[in-house]
Amino acid sequence: MRPGIRIAIDKIFTVVAGASVVCLCLVLAGVLGPMLWRGGSAVAFKGTVEFRKMQLVLFGRGDEDKIAAESRQAEIARAKIYSTIEKFKGGIDSEALIDKAKQIYRQFGNDLRQTDRTAEEVAELRSVTRQIRDRLESAFASSNAAEVNESLAYVLNFKDDPRFKNTSAAGLIGLAEQYSKDIHGINLAERQRYYQEIRQVEDILTELLGPAPGTATPALMMNRFGATRWDLAQKLLGQLCWYEEWIKQGPGQPMVKRLTPRSQRFAGTEIEGLFIYIQKNLPEMLKPKPTFYWQYFIDDSTPGHYFGGVGPEILGTLLLTILAMLFVVPFGVISAAYLVECASDNLVIRIIRMSINTLAGVPSIVFGLFGLAFFVLFFLPLFGAPSKGCILAASMTLAVLTLPVMIRASEEAIRAVPQTYKEASLALGASRFRTFVKVTLPAALPGILTGVILSLSRVAGETAPVLFTGAVALGPVPKSIFDPTRTLSYGSYDMAVGDKLAAMVPHNQFGMVVTLVLLILCLNTVAIILRSRMFKKLAGH
Amino acid sequence: MKENIRDKTAQNGETAQCACPIISSKDFNFYYGTTMGVKNITMNINPCSVTAIIGPSGCGKSTFLRSINRMNDLIPGVWTEGKLVVDGQDIYDKRVNLVNLRQQVGMVFQKPNPFPKSIFDNVAYGPRLQGITQRTALDEVIEQSLKASALWEEVKDNLRKSALALSGGQQQRLCIARALATRPRVLLMDEPCSALDPLATGKIEDLINQLKNDYTIVIVTHNMQQAARVSETTAFFCLGELIEYDLTSKIFENPSNKKTEDYITGRFG
Numbered sequence: 001m002r003p004g005i006r007i008a009i010d011k012i013f014t015v016v017a018g019a020s021v022v023c024l025c026l027v028l029a030g031v032l033g034p035m036l037w038r039g040g041s042a043v044a045f046k047g048t049v050e051f052r053k054m055q056l057v058l059f060g061r062g063d064e065d066k067i068a069a070e071s072r073q074a075e076i077a078r079a080k081i082y083s084t085i086e087k088f089k090g091g092i093d094s095e096a097l098i099d100k101a102k103q104i105y106r107q108f109g110n111d112l113r114q115t116d117r118t119a120e121e122v123a124e125l126r127s128v129t130r131q132i133r134d135r136l137e138s139a140f141a142s143s144n145a146a147e148v149n150e151s152l153a154y155v156l157n158f159k160d161d162p163r164f165k166n167t168s169a170a171g172l173i174g175l176a177e178q179y180s181k182d183i184h185g186i187n188l189a190e191r192q193r194y195y196q197e198i199r200q201v202e203d204i205l206t207e208l209l210g211p212a213p214g215t216a217t218p219a220l221m222m223n224r225f226g227a228t229r230w231d232l233a234q235k236l237l238g239q240l241c242w243y244e245e246w247i248k249q250g251p252g253q254p255m256v257k258r259l260t261p262r263s264q265r266f267a268g269t270e271i272e273g274l275f276i277y278i279q280k281n282l283p284e285m286l287k288p289k290p291t292f293y294w295q296y297f298i299d300d301s302t303p304g305h306y307f308g309g310v311g312p313e314i315l316g317t318l319l320l321t322i323l324a325m326l327f328v329v330p331f332g333v334i335s336a337a338y339l340v341e342c343a344s345d346n347l348v349i350r351i352i353r354m355s356i357n358t359l360a361g362v363p364s365i366v367f368g369l370f371g372l373a374f375f376v377l378f379f380l381p382l383f384g385a386p387s388k389g390c391i392l393a394a395s396m397t398l399a400v401l402t403l404p405v406m407i408r409a410s411e412e413a414i415r416a417v418p419q420t421y422k423e424a425s426l427a428l429g430a431s432r433f434r435t436f437v438k439v440t441l442p443a444a445l446p447g448i449l450t451g452v453i454l455s456l457s458r459v460a461g462e463t464a465p466v467l468f469t470g471a472v473a474l475g476p477v478p479k480s481i482f483d484p485t486r487t488l489s490y491g492s493y494d495m496a497v498g499d500k501l502a503a504m505v506p507h508n509q510f511g512m513v514v515t516l517v518l519l520i521l522c523l524n525t526v527a528i529i530l531r532s533r534m535f536k537k538l539a540g541h
Numbered sequence: 542m543k544e545n546i547r548d549k550t551a552q553n554g555e556t557a558q559c560a561c562p563i564i565s566s567k568d569f570n571f572y573y574g575t576t577m578g579v580k581n582i583t584m585n586i587n588p589c590s591v592t593a594i595i596g597p598s599g600c601g602k603s604t605f606l607r608s609i610n611r612m613n614d615l616i617p618g619v620w621t622e623g624k625l626v627v628d629g630q631d632i633y634d635k636r637v638n639l640v641n642l643r644q645q646v647g648m649v650f651q652k653p654n655p656f657p658k659s660i661f662d663n664v665a666y667g668p669r670l671q672g673i674t675q676r677t678a679l680d681e682v683i684e685q686s687l688k689a690s691a692l693w694e695e696v697k698d699n700l701r702k703s704a705l706a707l708s709g710g711q712q713q714r715l716c717i718a719r720a721l722a723t724r725p726r727v728l729l730m731d732e733p734c735s736a737l738d739p740l741a742t743g744k745i746e747d748l749i750n751q752l753k754n755d756y757t758i759v760i761v762t763h764n765m766q767q768a769a770r771v772s773e774t775t776a777f778f779c780l781g782e783l784i785e786y787d788l789t790s791k792i793f794e795n796p797s798n799k800k801t802e803d804y805i806t807g808r809f810g
Contacts, residue, residue, distance in 0.1 A: 344617070
């Protein structure tokens, strides 16, 4: 080959190699960048006043007086929403109105019994009130404007009737008056639809602003606060302002989503203008502030990760990883020592070696099922422990999963120790065991640590092996190794597979993944520093 | 040949063989599986002397040397015949305690092989095996050993330094100190200077001259000048056999075997 061609090929090779490295970096940046960005939003985001309230209630953080003042201001801005809705509902919530009318009638009946009227008078009053009540009820229930007006007019005839002056029955007439005012400008035919849709609006408002003032504290923690994050608030605002419908196109065809402004749905009512008001004044109602929520890494979370952080997940992952390492390192090193120092090269040993290599390639879900069958169902009951998924079983499963990696790495490391070290030790009268412990093992430690690093990353990130053996999505912080635990890997898996709540807190999902990556990075850094120290010590610096 | 040596013993009291040898082999055969390593070695080595073993590559010098403290046991499938007695004990006897034997018979290897530990820990390795853990006792042994190997002055101020930071010659002297720290009676040296420069070699040779007052030294070497310089008796091995074993001066000036003469004069090997 001519030198020119050879140089050209060399150059082409260099360029291709360089380009592939650049490509790899770009892909990595493309994958990690957005993930880090979105995961970072779990920690750094715009927190609303609801966030600060939640932190105060759940974790006791923040200045109580300041937050109270802030939420008072927010409530002033919100008050208009609630009063408008209340008023609107007054006209359309026929069931509530009918209930009220019935109640007043009953009250009036009780009152009559205690007065000193004659029996005839009482009977007459009763029948009149009963009529008033019936007409009112029909007015409330009817969607025909003429009918309603007629009924209301009948009731209002009794407005100046002296018999009802200062009695509870006057309440019935009051109801009629209020109702005639409330239904002014409302298309009664649409009342049913209004009623349903205003309930929807109220639900979204509860999610956005928290429970309406005056209502009972919700049982579920996640319903007790409004949108804690400004991005979530924006999303809910979109839901609030746009009415979503699914339209059937025809048999066999997919449904089509249609969005209409909700203000159109309430055209002509007071509610129509409410949406613009909310859009304009949302910052006053929620008071977003840049927040750095570093406690994300230590906080417990409410069920479904709606509020709070990933503290228990980090704890669980660390526990599992460290326990698994405690199992796998001794076993791996001892097995490797046997394979290198003691085993002769015969058929059995060859089969063992082949099995180890095969195990390294077995899918992790297989290990998960093995863990369930062996550790959870067989091994734990053997020692009297309850037969349920727990940290112990999960970490042992993970240890089995990563054992081949550990054995291979340790084997290489032990084999790489110079024979001269062993000879020197043996020539000084040390036994083979002593030589291994005192000379070979220390010299092989950096290589063994490489195995630890490889295993560590694998163990911390695995989901399938812990799926059946000790991971849960919800649950308390474990008190012992016989309790199941939450883990970062299983948590992100669980949030990824169709939890409706998870869709409301996507930052959490990314936050967990990024936390996992960071955690593995930290663990590896520790191991790498340790290894380089050992290398230096071995090299004599 | 055996007769030859025995004759000399009869003739001259100052010859290689003496009445109470510390190492004595009789018809010693060594096999690697089916291959013979050395055969029919019969020789006695005096206490407190330096014996050089010379010979061409692959002639069994190192095999014989390593048989003396049974380092060959590490190789799978080796076996022996005949007798090899060290300090009155047949070392291929089943009851022999390998640990004791190797503490009695120290060894220095071709390449300096200090452990990747501190100088102190290197020398203390042997004594610690013997159960000496007291700091004062250890300090004493280490100082003695390092002084005996002429390394003390160079390292006494930084015993905590890694042994690998020393130069090659220093490392080899450290290995000698490490071997001496178990207080052996015999010191086997397997081409101890082959990886060293002439200056370091000179130091090791001086050291051997000092050590022979207290230790029996058996040294394998390819360097015939070295054998001539440091040893009192010399054994010439060829193809696994002991060709000639006599006083060094005799071997180098007036060898009785033709092969020895050829080898020494450089016509062969």
